[in-house]
Amino acid sequence: MISKRVQGFTESVIREMTRVNNQYGGVNLAQGMPNFAPPKELLQAAHRAIDGDFHQYAITWGTPQLRKAIADKYLKFYGIEVDPERHVTVCCGSTETMLSTLLAVLNPGDEVIIFEPFYENYGPGCIISAAEPVFVPLEPPDFSFDPDRLAKAVGPRTRAIIFNSPNNPTGKVFTRQELQLIADLCLKHDLLAITDEIYEHIIFDGQTHTPIATLPGMAERTVTISGISKSYSVTGWRVGYAVASPEISLGIRRAHDFVTVGAPHPLQEAAVTALTLPDSYYVWLRETYQAKRDLLRAHRSRRLRRLQAPRRLLHPHRRRPLPPALPL
Numbered sequence: 001m002i003s004k005r006v007q008g009f010t011e012s013v014i015r016e017m018t019r020v021n022n023q024y025g026g027v028n029l030a031q032g033m034p035n036f037a038p039p040k041e042l043l044q045a046a047h048r049a050i051d052g053d054f055h056q057y058a059i060t061w062g063t064p065q066l067r068k069a070i071a072d073k074y075l076k077f078y079g080i081e082v083d084p085e086r087h088v089t090v091c092c093g094s095t096e097t098m099l100s101t102l103l104a105v106l107n108p109g110d111e112v113i114i115f116e117p118f119y120e121n122y123g124p125g126c127i128i129s130a131a132e133p134v135f136v137p138l139e140p141p142d143f144s145f146d147p148d149r150l151a152k153a154v155g156p157r158t159r160a161i162i163f164n165s166p167n168n169p170t171g172k173v174f175t176r177q178e179l180q181l182i183a184d185l186c187l188k189h190d191l192l193a194i195t196d197e198i199y200e201h202i203i204f205d206g207q208t209h210t211p212i213a214t215l216p217g218m219a220e221r222t223v224t225i226s227g228i229s230k231s232y233s234v235t236g237w238r239v240g241y242a243v244a245s246p247e248i249s250l251g252i253r254r255a256h257d258f259v260t261v262g263a264p265h266p267l268q269e270a271a272v273t274a275l276t277l278p279d280s281y282y283v284w285l286r287e288t289y290q291a292k293r294d295l296l297r298a299h300r301s302r303r304l305r306r307l308q309a310p311r312r313l314l315h316p317h318r319r320r321p322l323p324p325a326l327p328l
C-alpha cells in the first residue's frame, strides 16, 4: 500500500529515543532538544506577533524583515554579503530547508556524498529526491576524514557534498584545512557544498566555526543552511533558512513553495528578535553548554576509569564480571 520510496524508511532513531526517554524519565542526549527556556525577549516577541496582524500566509520564501535579519547575521558573524531579496529562503526548520534544497538541485540518479555519522534526515532526503547517498566516514578519535577516501567517493554522477559542522553527533568542528579540501574537490569537479550549520553557536573549547561559503570561490556553489531551533531553544517553532546563489535560491524557493508553502508567519516575525539578540547571549549559550559538556565528560571519564581498573583494586562488592566497556 505504500510507495517503494518510503518502504525502506524506519522511524527516526533519535526521535524514537526521545519517545522512549519520555516513557522512562531518562536524560535525553539522543535528540538535539535544548532543555532550557527560550530567551524571554523571544517569547515576548512571539506574544506580540500573535496579538498583531501576522495570521495569514507570509511571502512563501520568508518575510522581508526576517530575510533582512538573516542577511545582517551573516555579515556580522562571518563577513558574508547576503542580499535578502535574492540569496535567502526561509523554510519550516533546517530540515525542510535541506529537503527543499535537495529537491531543487538533484536529478534522479545523481549521487550525494554524506559524511557519517550524520543527522539521519539527509539519507531519506536524498532518496525522496531520487538521488543516491554515498557515505564517507569521519574517523574517531578526532573525527577527521581520509582525503583520499573522499576524493575516491567522487564519481561522474556526484552532484553535491553534504556535511554538518559543528557536527551532530560527534561535536566535531571542521577545520579550515578540511574545509579547503572539500572546497578544492567542489571546484575541481563542479560540485555543490550543502552545509548544515544549525549548531553554529554551540561550540566548545574556544573553537571557531567557519562557513565553507567564506572560502574563495565557494559562495556561488554553497547552500548554507541554519535555523533558530537549537540556538534559541525553539525546536518546535519550525523556522530555518538557506543562503545560496540567486539561481539556486530560486530552485529552493520553488521546491519549498510546493512542499510547505511557508514557515509560520508569527514565528518568523518573532525570529527577527532571536537573530538580533546581543552578543552576550551567545557567550552565555557557549559557556552553559561548555559547563554541561565538561560535567558529562568528567563523569564519563571517572566511570570509564572505574570500569577499566584492575579487578584487585575493586571493592569486594564489585567482584563480579565487569560490564562491557562503554563505547567511546
Ligand SMILES: Cc1ncc(COP(=O)(O)O)c(C=O)c1O
Pocket: 031, 032, 033, 092, 093, 094, 095, 096, 119, 164, 168, 196, 198, 226, 227, 228, 229, 235, 238, 239, 240
Ligand atoms: C544536525 C541537525 N540538523 C538539523 C536538525 C533539525 O533542525 P530543525 O529543527 O531546524 O529542522 C537537527 C536536529 O536534531 C540536527 O541535529
